[in-house]
Amino acid sequence: MDIDHLVEEIVKELTNKHAMKNSNDKYLVPIGVSGRHCHLTKSDFEKLFGSEASLTKKADLSQPGQFAANETVTIAGPKGSIQNVRILGPLRRKTQVEISLTDARKLGVTPPIRESGELMDSSPVTIIGPKGSIYLKEGLIIAQAHIHMNPEDAVRFNVKDGEFVRVKIINESRPISFEKVKVRVSPNFVLEMHIDTDEANAADVKPGTFGKLFKLGGPI
Ligand SMILES: [Zn+2]
Structure with missing residues (x-):
């Protein structure tokens, strides 16, 4: 890798980090892939x-x-x-x-x-x-793509059990939004969005990928 390319890569990484920091972290959801x-x-x-x-x-x-x-x-x-x-x-x-x-x-x-x-x-x-x-x-x-969350998460996200939300996958390679993700709330749940392998491949989801939750019909 030549020096210009290296500098470009570093700038890109710093920009990504900056974007992640500025994105409203409290609306981020970890993505889990169900085989x-x-x-x-x-x-x-x-x-x-x-x-x-x-x-x-x-x-x-x-x-x-x-x-x-x-x-x-x-x-x-x-x-x-x-x-x-x-x-x-x-x-x-x-x-x-x-x-x-x-x-x-x-x-x-x-x-x-x-x-x-x-x-x-x-x-x-x-x-x-x-x-x-x-x-x-x-x-x-x-x-159906869905998000498990506990009642405290639901308050934080301002969503209810059974509601559909939009989730934008946070990545550079295939920035895809899932437009119909069902919210499932239970005290036994740990916050995680579940998608299948087709959906994961479509959005290039890797371990550690997050999505950002949006309420349908407008920003939260
Ligand atoms: Zn699930």
């Missing part, structure tokens, strides 16, 4: 892994109590299948698979973009484990 994953009921887990098996923790996730399991499944649709889909624990009251639009194309299905748990009229999917498989008439969705 394709699966939530299972106890009974579906037993059908896939056997009644003796138990779900084991690989790593904690950012939301308290949630974890990535060591166990994975294969999911299949009319056009193809995807292996090594991570199970997220703990076990739930409903089985649900969350994938990206790119994954949906590979499977040959057209799932709706939904909030977690809203499975009515979602897409069918086959889940295959080491001991068996299950076919769900509905349960496959593409997750």
Whole structure:
């Protein structure tokens, strides 16, 4: 790198730092990327892994109590299948698979973009484990981009549970705004925006990337 280029790089970095400092830091939200994953009921887990098996923790996730399991499944649709889909624990009251639009194309299905748990009229999917498989008439969705936050965060951002907000991703390479991000408020949540891998790639989101929250219809 020649000296002019180096100076240019340093100036750019200082400008970025200055911009970050001047941007209203209290409106920044850390971005977390959700890879394709699966939530299972106890009974579906037993059908896939056997009644003796138990779900084991690989790593904690950012939301308290949630974890990535060591166990994975294969999911299949009319056009193809995807292996090594991570199970997220703990076990739930409903089985649900969350994938990206790119994954949906590979499977040959057209799932709706939904909030977690809203499975009515979602897409069918086959889940295959080491001991068996299950076919769900509905349960496959593409997750709606959302922000987890606790009630104090909600006051600070001046937003309510269920409200949609705009989030501008803070980066130089692909400065994209997400225009429909659902706010989810619970005392158990830790502040984090969740997007899928397609959205993350579209916005060149890397670890440590932040977004800035705007209320729809105007600045906060
Ligand atoms: Zn989430």
